[in-house]
Amino acid sequence: MLLCNFSMFTQQMNFSIAMPAMVNNTARPSQPNASTDVPPTDAPDSRNETPQELKAVAPVYDWNPEIQGIILSALNYGTILAPIPSGYVAGIFGAKYVVGAGLVISSVLTPFCPLAADTGVTLLIVLRVVQGIAQTMVLTGQFSIWVKWAPPVERSQLITIAQSGTLLGSFVILSVGGLLCDTIGWPYVFYIFGGMDCACSLLWFLLVYEDPVTHPFISTGEKEYIVASLAEQGSSPGWSVPIKAMVKSLPLWAILVSAFCIYWRNYIIIAYMPTYINTVLEANFRYSGIMSALPLCVAFPTFILGGQLAGFLHSRKILRLNTIRKLFTALGVLIPCGLHLLLPWVRSSHSTTLAFLILISAIRNLCEVGVLLNMVDIAPRYSAFLRGLSQIFSFLAGAISPAVTGYFINQDSEYGWRNVFFIAAAIDIAGLVMYLILGRAEVQDWAYD
Numbered sequence: 547m548l549l550c551n552f553s554m555f556t557q558q559m560n561f562s563i564a565m566p567a568m569v570n571n572t573a574r575p576s577q578p579n580a581s582t583d584v585p586p587t588d589a590p591d592s593r594n595e596t597p598q599e600l601k602a603v604a605p606v607y608d609w610n611p612e613i614q615g616i617i618l619s620a621l622n623y624g625t626i627l628a629p630i631p632s633g634y635v636a637g638i639f640g641a642k643y644v645v646g647a648g649l650v651i652s653s654v655l656t657p658f659c660p661l662a663a664d665t666g667v668t669l670l671i672v673l674r675v676v677q678g679i680a681q682t683m684v685l686t687g688q689f690s691i692w693v694k695w696a697p698p699v700e701r702s703q704l705i706t707i708a709q710s711g712t713l714l715g716s717f718v719i720l721s722v723g724g725l726l727c728d729t730i731g732w733p734y735v736f737y738i739f740g741g742m743d744c745a746c747s748l749l750w751f752l753l754v755y756e757d758p759v760t761h762p763f764i765s766t767g768e769k770e771y772i773v774a775s776l777a778e779q780g781s782s783p784g785w786s787v788p789i790k791a792m793v794k795s796l797p798l799w800a801i802l803v804s805a806f807c808i809y810w811r812n813y814i815i816i817a818y819m820p821t822y823i824n825t826v827l828e829a830n831f832r833y834s835g836i837m838s839a840l841p842l843c844v845a846f847p848t849f850i851l852g853g854q855l856a857g858f859l860h861s862r863k864i865l866r867l868n869t870i871r872k873l874f875t876a877l878g879v880l881i882p883c884g885l886h887l888l889l890p891w892v893r894s895s896h897s898t899t900l901a902f903l904i905l906i907s908a909i910r911n912l913c914e915v916g917v918l919l920n921m922v923d924i925a926p927r928y929s930a931f932l933r934g935l936s937q938i939f940s941f942l943a944g945a946i947s948p949a950v951t952g953y954f955i956n957q958d959s960e961y962g963w964r965n966v967f968f969i970a971a972a973i974d975i976a977g978l979v980m981y982l983i984l985g986r987a988e989v990q991d992w993a994y995d
Contacts, residue, residue, distance in 0.1 A: 547688060550649060550750055551711030553743040554684050556719040557656050557677065560735050561618055562817050563723035563838065566824040567732040568663065569609045604731035605664060613667065615952020618817040620674035621681070622944035628682040629934030629941070634787065636687030636930045640756040648683025649747040651676070656740030660733035678941075686937050690930030692922065694757040697775035699861045701922060702915055706853025709914055713846040720820065721839035787931060791992030797924055798932070800984035802939045804917045807977025808879070809940035810947045811886070811970040812910070817948040819903070826963065827896055837900055841907035849911040856915045867923060868987035875916030875985075879978040882910040883971040890964040917981050924986060925993035 609617070636644040655677050662670040688708075696704045723735045755761040758769040792798055820838045823829050829837055856874060859865045865873070885902045892898040921932035950969070955962040 547691070547708035547754075548711035548714070549746050550645065550684060550688065551709060552715035552718070553649060553653060553746040554681055555712040555715035556739045557652055557681065557743060558621060559716050559719045559816060560656070560659070560723065560739060561674075563720050563820050564727060564732040564735045565614055565618065566821055567604070567727035568607055569614060604733055605660075607663065609667070611952040611956040612949075613952075614821075615817075615949040617667065617670060617674065618952075619945050619948040620671040621678040622813075622941040623671075623675050623678065625678045625682040625937070625941040625945075628679045629686045629937035630931065632683045632686040632934055634931050634934065636683075636690040641687045641690045641930070642751070642754050642756055644687040645684050646747065646750050646754075648680040648687065649750055650744075651680035652684070653740060653743035653747050655680070656743060657737050659736045659740075682934075682937060682941070686934040687930060689922070689933040691754075691756075693926055693929055694776065695772065697772060698926075699775075700857060702853045702856040702860065702919065704853075705919060705922070706856075706915055707850055710846055710849045713842050713849055713911070716816070717839045717842035717846060720842065721836055724820070724833070724836060724838070787928060788992040791990075792932075792935075795924075795990060795992065796984045797986035797990065798921070798935075800981045800986075801917055801920050801924075801932075802936055804875070804977040804981040804985075805936040806939040806943045807973045808910075808913050808918065810943040810973050811882070812940075813944040813947045814951050814966065814970060815907070815910075818951055822963065826893055827899060837903075840900065841904040844904050845907040845911055848908040849914065852912050852915045866987075868985070871916045871920050871923070871987050872982055872985055873916075874912040875981060876978060878910050878912030878914075878916055879974050882906040883974050886967040887971055889967060890961075917985065920985065920987060924988065924990045926989065927993055 632644060632648075655673055659670065659673060662673045692701065692705060719735070719739060723739075726732070726734045726738065758764050758772045761769070819841075823833075823837045827837070852874065856870050859870050860867050882905075885906050889899060889902055892902065918936070921936060922929045925932055947970070951966050954965045958965070
């Protein structure tokens with residue numbers, strides 16, 4: 547599961563690290579509002595100069611910030627309606643083949659991204675939309691596995707270990723991708739990682755089993771323990787899903803709205819961190835990749851430790867599960883919001899900016915152990931379906947926030963980032979308030995057999 551999420555986020559982040567190298571000097575707002583390709587250049591500006599022996603020769607495109615924002619958002623355009631059927635089908639037929647199919651489709655399409663970019667913006671956006679739908683099958687369908695594999699008291703630990711693959715994938719592609727862009731050219735970001743992800747998809751079909759009963763190597767004691775701990779939940783949601791009761795459920799609405807608000811900020815970080823470092827801090831491609839990867843390197847172990855801490859507090863009955871979810875969510879929202887608002891005022895200090903970005907990446911992951919894991923608490927039997935429902939709200943945020951960010955940066959290069967951070971903080975805090983008031987961590991009446 548960790549390797550699967552690793553593959554997905556190398557594919558989600560590949561354009562984030564490649565975009566500064568793909569555009570003509572990051573297509574500053576003063577440039578024409580054009581999206582046509584321009585011939586490869588042998589004379590990049592001095593800030594992005596590469597070693598003479600490894601001069602990168604790759605196409606450069608005249609995409610302004612608005613066009614870049616649309617391309618970065620395109621991954622989410624086709625995913626608004628895909629999560630619900632993905633979660634539902636995975637809950638009925640099992641996650642192995644639903645997730646595996648999405649993993650194969652998205653991985654195979656990755657090496658074709660440079661060709662699509664050469665052909666034109668329209669084809670590139672279409673390819674990214676198809677990839678987004680395939681990735682939705684992966685990120686949504688995998689949650690039905692935990693219904694059959696994760697004992698309730700171990701759920702926080704197991705899911706956060708698997709989800710930490712998203713941070714590991716982001717860290718690797720940002721740290722290596724910047725070097726690839728600076729030496730052999732940005733297309734190799736897609737060729738190399740696309741090949742690796744295709745190999746990972748083959749491992750999925752070899753290693754993953756639907757439940758402990760069908761696993762050929764699990765010990766008898768572990769199998770009996772897992773099956774007994776999950777017996778009261780039921781192993782499948784069946785064909786009937788209580789839609790009417792879900793619509794009336796205020797705790798569910800609190801989770802969905804909070805997911806939208808949290809992912810508004812998260813998608814800005816995913817899409818624009820390399821661009822922010824490249825333009826605001828004026829780092830070259832290689833160092834912008836390294837600086838973008840460093841916060842994720844710190845966030846990877848803290849994400850796992852957050853899940854372990856939540857599991858410890860819950861299993862030892864130190865705090866109620868409802869308190870744990872709300873406490874972790876509040877910390878994961880308020881501290882990063884404050885640091886984001888301070889970023890425009892410390893931009894002159896590279897070390898302070900980098901320290902803030904590291905703290906933001908480390909602390910914001912507490913939301914993953916808080917509200918974003920809460921649907922498994924309120925309805926474990928429908929966790930894949932509800933994960934799909936929450937993905938709709940998160941993908942909606944992902945389809946809007948990068949485009950809005952590109953618009954503000956295009957309108958005002960000096961104050962655009964400040965406005966982006968203010969809007970993200972306002973949205974984030976509004977979602978937190980709603981969750982603190984309405985959120986619950988007990989199994990809801992409509993989620994029982």
